[in-house]
Every structure is written in C-alpha cells, then in structure tokens.
C-alpha cells in the first residue's frame with residue numbers, strides 16, 4: 001500500500017487533490033478490482049468525444065456560503081477542492097427566488113418573455129434538456145422540480161430519467177421523503193431525500209458512462225426547513241420532517257455541509273468511472289440564502305437576501321471543474337447571469353440552437369476552456385414573483401445598478417442598496433456617469449418587452465390530472481418558495 005500512496009501523491013503534486021483520489025481509485029482498480037478495468041477504459045475512450053455535463057444547483061445557498069468564496073460560517077471542503085482544481089466565478093447572478101431562476105436557467109430567456117407565475121414552467125417552452133436530448137445526449141434530472149406539469153413533465157422538457165421532489169405533491173423533502181421517480185410516486189420511510197436524488201444520479205452516470213450525458217441536479221438542499229441531516233447528532237430517521245420551520249438556522253450549517261458532501265459524491269462517481277477529463281461539472285445556487293440566516297465572510301456579516309433584488313438575493317456561487325481542459329485554480333471576474341447557462345451548454349455539447357427559440361444569454365464556454373471569451377458588459381433582470389404585466393427591472397455592471405423606476409445604486413460600495421443616488425448624479429465623475437448612461441441605454445432596450453403567455457391546453461390537462469390524483473396526498477398547503 002505504501003507504493004500506491006507514493007504514486008498517488010506523485011500525481012497529486014501537479015494535478016490536484018481530486019486527481020490523486022482518482023489515481024488511487026484507478027490503481028486500486030488495477031491492482032485489486034480487476035473486473036472494474038472496463039469502467040476506466042470506457043471512460044478514457046471518450047476523451048475526444050462531446051463532454052458529459054453535470055449542472056448542480058443548490059437551493060437557497062448564496063455566494064457567502066462557500067469557503068472558497070471567502071465565507072467563514074460553513075465548511076465546504078469539496079466545493080473548495082472544485083475551485084482549486086477548476087474555475088471559480090466571482091460575479092454570477094441568479095434571480096431572487098426559485099421559479100424565476102429555474103425558468104430562466106432552463107430556457108435561457110429573461111423572465112419578461114416567458115415567466116408566468118410562481119411554481120410553473122410554461123408547457124410550450126424549450127429547455128436545454130430538450131435540445132441536448134435531441135442532440136444525442138442521455139439526460140437526467142434529479143432533485144427539486146416545483147414547476148408543475150404532472151408526471152409527464154420531466155420527459156416533456158427533455159429528460160430521459162428523473163427522480164424529483166415536488167413534482168406532483170409536497171411531502172417531506174428531508175427525512176422520510178416522498179419523490180416522483182419515472183412516473184411513480186414513491187415514499188422512503190427512514191431515508192433522507194438528498195441521498196435518494198444523489199444515488200439516482202450516480203446510478204444514471206454509471207449506466208450512461210459510454211455515451212455523452214447531461215445531468216441537471218437542482219438540489220433539494222439546503223432550503224428550509226432547517227433540520228438535522230444524517231450527519232447531525234440529532235438525526236432521527238423516524239422524524240416526519242420539520243414542516244416549514246426556520247427556527248433552527250444552526251442546522252443550516254449541517255445542511256450546507258451535506259450539500260457539499262453531495263457535490264463530492266457526484267464528483268467521486270465521475271472520477272471513479274474514469275470520466276473526469278471528459279466531464280464538466282458546474283455548481284451554482286438558485287438564489288440568495290434565506291433571510292433568517294446570517295453568515296460571515298471574515299468580519300463582514302451577511303444577512304440572507306432571498307427574494308430581494310440586492311446582491312444578497314441574487315449573488316450566487318459558480319464553480320466549474322473540467323480537469324485536463326480547464327486550467328486549475330483560476331478565478332474569473334466576468335459577469336454571468338442565468339440566461340448564459342443555456343447557450344453555454346449548447347456550445348459545450350456542440351448542439352445547434354433550435355430556430356424557433358431566441359436566447360438572451362451569451363456562452364461562457366470559452367472561459368471554461370481557459371480562453372478570454374466574450375464577457376458581458378452588464379447583466380439584466382426582470383423579476384415578479386407572481387408574474388403579471390409589471391416587474392422589477394434593472395441592469396447592472398460590477399459597480400453600478402440602474403432600475404427602470406429610476407433608482408441608481410453604487411452596488412460595489414452599497415450592496416444593500418441603501419442610498420439611492422438618482423438625485424445626486426451630478427456629484428459623480430464623468431466616467432461613472434458614462435457607465436450609468438450605458439446601463440440606462442441597455443435597460444431601455446428591455447423596457448416594454450414583457451410578454452404575457454397564454455396558458456397551454458396540454459399543460460392544463462396534465463396539471464388537472466395530476467392535481468386530482470394527488471389532492472389527498474398533499475401534506476403541505478403553505479406557500480412554497
């Protein structure tokens with residue numbers, strides 16, 4: 001074993017810690033588990049083919065929750081490792097809450113053109129799942145759905161395999177969870193929801209290791225209720241779940257740790273199968289941290305800002321890993337918003353954009369390959385939780401933010417947006433006024449472009465069916481977020 005350790009350590013000196021794990025796994029495969037050789041060989045054959053893509057999105061985990069970003073309230077060793085091996089983005093912005101983000105990331109379109117209301121992905125939309133599936137990718141989604149449409153919806157939106165919480169009902173998401181898996185509602189007494197979803201993904205990756213695959217993992221964690229994980233001392237497998245409780249943010253610490261562990265579980269599975277160099281793994285978050293949570297970045301305290309259009313509501317982690325292609329340990333300060341994910345996945349997969357859809361974002365695939373790319377000058381946001389004709393709308397760069405209602409904030413100095421500068425623009429430098437003019441001009445191109453979609457019959461029918469079927473099983477009637 002000493003020889004193995006030495007050899008693995010030798011690899012790690014120039015390739016990073018996870019590669020050491022991979023190397024050790026490979027050596028174990030070679031020396032101990034001869035039957036696993038086929039797994040490694042299958043993975044290595046894929047190097048020149050289209051990369052596998054794994055997109056992981058935590059639920060309610062802001063930028064400040066990751067140690068690699070400077071967070072000091074939580075332990076995130078696996079995310080830190082991903083950042084050390086890959087690329088960490090410092091300026092990625094989601095939408096302020098779940099559904100606006102989920103619709104935007106999946107369709108690549110700003111909310112003003114296709115967002116209907118909370119908890120719904122309109123049936124006539126095209127997702128990256130649809131396009132990559134058509135391009136020959138095997139596709140899987142596991143984790144949280146919350147987009148209606150019934151048991152057929154994940155297939156309709158381009159996913160071959162699914163294991164989802166909150167597709168047709170809303171039971172406990174953590175202890176003794178209920179999920180919908182490939183057309184069936186299944187309950188798991190004594191189990192933990194995130195374990196079920198991540199196991200499903202690991203199985204999918206193994207089953208599809210010889211073909212290009214897409215995994216979309218909108219995580220169940222670390223959204224409230226704040227309650228023990230299987231790694232907490234207080235874990236009780238017989239618990240019925242803590243409902244909507246946000247009373248114990250101390251468990252949020254354990255939940256962030258478990259989120260990190262689940263990311264590591266997926267990374268380890270990719271490595272174990274010899275797929276690391278042909279698999280790009282992206283980790284992000286769907287919106288800021290819950291408002292009941294206060295986290296620290298050194299001396300700086302950050303109150304969670306979920307639901308707000310401030311930095312605390314929309315600034316999220318984005319970390320990418322692609323050993324062998326992406327230079328290790330890099331930091332990218334480019335602005336990214338969630339319309340950019342769809343065109344990025346298209347470019348990575350070499351897939352064509354369908355003519356019928358017009359995407360709003362721009363690909364950051366070049367940055368993932370260590371190239372300069374074509375970074376944005378600004379990000380845009382249109383946000384209205386419940387839809388309707390009017391939304392909060394703004395453009396911002398790394399320093400300045402201009403709202404459609406006229407408010408102006410120097411966000412790099414005033415992240416909480418306490419001081420509206422719209423009436424004191426004369427005191428700004430000419431350079432800053434020039435930047436504001438550009439942001440205003442960009443914003444003007446979006447103002448008035450709201451589209452109110454009509455509900456689609458097919459979706460309504462699917463929803464009706466699913467509602468009838470599940471009326472009795474619904475255990476949670478409170479407003480979801």
Ligand SMILES: [Ca+2]
Pocket residue numbers: 059060097098223286287481
């Ligand atoms: Ca969320």
